[in-house]
Amino acid sequence: MADRITILGATGSIGQSTADVLRGHRERFSVAAVVGGRDAQALAAMAIDLRAEFAALSDSSKLPALREALAGTGIASGAGAAAVREAVDREADLVVGAISGVAGLAPTRDALKPGRKLALANKESLVSAGSAFMREAARQGTTILPMDSEHNALAQALTAGHPDDVDSLTLTASGGPFRTWTAEAMRDATPAHTAKHPTYSMGAKINVDSASLMNKGLELIEAHHLFGMSPERLEVVVHPQSIIHGLVHWRDGAVTAGMAHPDMRVPIAHCLGVDRRLATKVPRLDLAAIGGFTFEVPDSDRFPCLRLARQALAAGGALPTVLNGANEIAVEAFLAGRVGFMDIPRIVEAACDWAAGTSYAAPATVEEALALDGEARAVASRALDGAGGHPPAPERPADIRSI
Numbered sequence: 001m002a003d004r005i006t007i008l009g010a011t012g013s014i015g016q017s018t019a020d021v022l023r024g025h026r027e028r029f030s031v032a033a034v035v036g037g038r039d040a041q042a043l044a045a046m047a048i049d050l051r052a053e054f055a056a057l058s059d060s061s062k063l064p065a066l067r068e069a070l071a072g073t074g075i076a077s078g079a080g081a082a083a084v085r086e087a088v089d090r091e092a093d094l095v096v097g098a099i100s101g102v103a104g105l106a107p108t109r110d111a112l113k114p115g116r117k118l119a120l121a122n123k124e125s126l127v128s129a130g131s132a133f134m135r136e137a138a139r140q141g142t143t144i145l146p147m148d149s150e151h152n153a154l155a156q157a158l159t160a161g162h163p164d165d166v167d168s169l170t171l172t173a174s175g176g177p178f179r180t181w182t183a184e185a186m187r188d189a190t191p192a193h194t195a196k197h198p199t200y201s202m203g204a205k206i207n208v209d210s211a212s213l214m215n216k217g218l219e220l221i222e223a224h225h226l227f228g229m230s231p232e233r234l235e236v237v238v239h240p241q242s243i244i245h246g247l248v249h250w251r252d253g254a255v256t257a258g259m260a261h262p263d264m265r266v267p268i269a270h271c272l273g274v275d276r277r278l279a280t281k282v283p284r285l286d287l288a289a290i291g292g293f294t295f296e297v298p299d300s301d302r303f304p305c306l307r308l309a310r311q312a313l314a315a316g317g318a319l320p321t322v323l324n325g326a327n328e329i330a331v332e333a334f335l336a337g338r339v340g341f342m343d344i345p346r347i348v349e350a351a352c353d354w355a356a357g358t359s360y361a362a363p364a365t366v367e368e369a370l371a372l373d374g375e376a377r378a379v380a381s382r383a384l385d386g387a388g389g390h391p392p393a394p395e396r397p398a399d400i401r402s403i
Contacts, residue, residue: 002030004091005272008084008107009098010034011042013202014121014147017264018096018272019046025278033087035099035107038062044069047077054090056083058103085110094272096147097122100203101328102373105129109366112140119271121147123222128321129369130225131362145271146226150219152267153245153258154227160248160256169229170247171219172239173298174199174262176211179240183302189341191334199242199262208331209305212344213298217309221320224313231313236306238296243285261285304345308352318360319352321369325376326351326383333384343384350383351376 005022009015015036022029031052036043038059044066047055052075057066060080070077078086088095088110094117097108104122109129111118118137120126125133137144146152150171158166177196178186191204194211202210209215220234242262249255260266261282269278300307305327312319330347333339339347355376363369 002028003093003272004032005029006033006035006087006090006092006095006111007031007098008035008088008096008111009037009100009104009122010046011036011039012098012100013200014098014264014268015046015096018098018268019050021265021269021272021278021280022050024280025272028278029272032090032092035084035087037099040065040069044075047075048073054078054087056087058084093117094119094145094274096268096271097125098147100124100205102128102325102370105366105370109133109136112137112142114141116140117143117145117271117274119145119147119268123148123218124324126222126225127218127324128373129363129366130221130320132365132369134225136366144226145274146222147267147271148219148222149245149260149262149264149267151223151226151246152270153260154223154248156270157246157248157256157258158227161250165251166229166233167249167251168233168235169223169227170235170237170249171216171223172237172242172244172246173213173216174210174242175238175240175296175298176213178211178302179238179296181302183342186302187340187342191337194341198240200264204335205328205331208334208341208344209327212305212341213303214305214309214327214344214348216298217306217312218324220309221313231310234313236298238298239293240296241290241293243290243293259285305348308345308348312352315356317362318355318358318372321363321372322351322355322376322379323348325373326380329377329380329384339384347380347383351380354379 007015007018031050033054034047034052035056040062043055054076057079063079066077084107095111096119098121102124105125108122108125146155154169194207216236223234244257244259246258247255263282265280265282269280298306312323326348330344
C-alpha cells in the first residue's frame with residue numbers, strides 16, 4: 001500500500017523539491033493534499049501532476065482561480081483557514097511541514113496526529129513554541145523527522161553512537177552572500193544582493209536570514225529542541241563549500257559528519273523514505289573533484305544576528321519567540337525598502353531588550369506563542385523608525401503568561 005503524503009507549503013522551494021522526489025517514486029506514494037499560500041496556478045499544476053486528492057490555498061480570495069485551474073480534474077479544492085485545516089486533517093502517513101514563518105506554526109501544530117510522521121522544515125514551530133510544540137508531538141505520538149539539511153545530517157550522524165556519548169553538535173553555514181563583505185558594504189546591501197546565495201535557491205525571506213546569519217541562529221534554537229542539547233554544546237562553523245552539513249562530536253574524540261551535495265532533495269528523500277533510502281537525481285559526491293574543505297569562525301561583529309540568537313537561546317523564556325517575531329518584521333521592512341540591511345539586528349535587539357524587561361514566560365501552548373509573537377511584532381514595528389531602545393510594554397494580553 002502506498003504511503004499517503006500531505007505537503008504544507010507545497011509551492012515554496014522545499015515543497016517543489018519534495019514534489020520532485022515524489023515524481024521519482026509514484027508507485028510508493030500517494031498525495032492526500034497539497035497546501036499553498038496564494039499561487040493558484042502553481043498549486044493546481046502540482047496537484048494535477050502529483051494526482052493529489054485535495055488542494056488548498058491559505059488566501060481565500062484565490063479560490064475562484066484555483067477552482068478554475070482544477071476544473072475537470074476531479075481534485076477537490078478549498079481556500080482559507082478551514083480549507084487548510086481540512087487538508088491537515090485528511091488521513092496521511094507523513095506530513096511535510098514547509099510553510100515559511102510563523103504563519104506555518106498553527107497548521108504544523110495541527111498536523112501532529114497519533115502515529116503520524118511530520119517531516120519538519122518550518123523551523124519557526126520550534127523557535128517560537130519549541131517546548132510546547134515538542135510536548136504536543138510527544139502527547140500525540142507523532143514522530144518528528146528533521147528536514148532542514150543541517151538537522152537532517154545531524155539526525156543521521158547521531159545514529160553512529162549512543163546519545164549519552166555525544167559531546168557536542170556543530171551546524172555548518174555557507175556564510176551567505178556577504179561572507180567576505182565589510183560591515184560598511186553591508187550597510188548598503190539591497191534585497192537583490194541577498195538573493196545571490198552561493199549555495200541554495202530560496203525564497204526572499206530566508207535569503208535575507210541567510211545573509212544576516214539569523215537563519216543559522218534560528219537553526220541553533222531548533223537543534224536545541226530537536227536533540228535536547230544545551231546551548232553550550234551547540235556550535236556553528238562557516239563552511240563555504242556547503243558539503244558538510246552537520247557534525248557530531250563524541251566524547252572519545254571521534255567526529256561523525258553528515259555530507260552531501262547542497263541539494264534539499266537529499267534530506268527530503270531521507271525523511272520520505274523513513275527506513276529505506278530513496279533514489280534521487282542528486283549526483284554522486286566526488287570529493288576529489290571538490291578538492292578541499294575550508295572552515296571559518298563566524299564573525300559576530302559583522303553578523304550580530306547570530307549573536308542575538310545565541311543570547312536568546314541561552315536566556316530562554318520568551319526571548320526566542322520575541323527574536324523570531326521581531327526578525328520577521330525587520331526582514332519584511334528591509335524587503336520593502338523601509339530600513340537598511342544593518343537595521344535588522346538593531347530592530348531585533350530592541351525587541352529582545354524590551355522582552356528582557358518583562359516577566360513573560362516561555363509559551364506553554366502554540367496559542368501563547370502566537371500571542372507573544374504579536375506583541376514582539378508590535379514592539380519591532382515601533383522600532384522601525386529608529387526609536388527602538390526599550391519601547392513601552394503594551395498592555396499584557398490575557399493569553400500570555402508571566403513567570
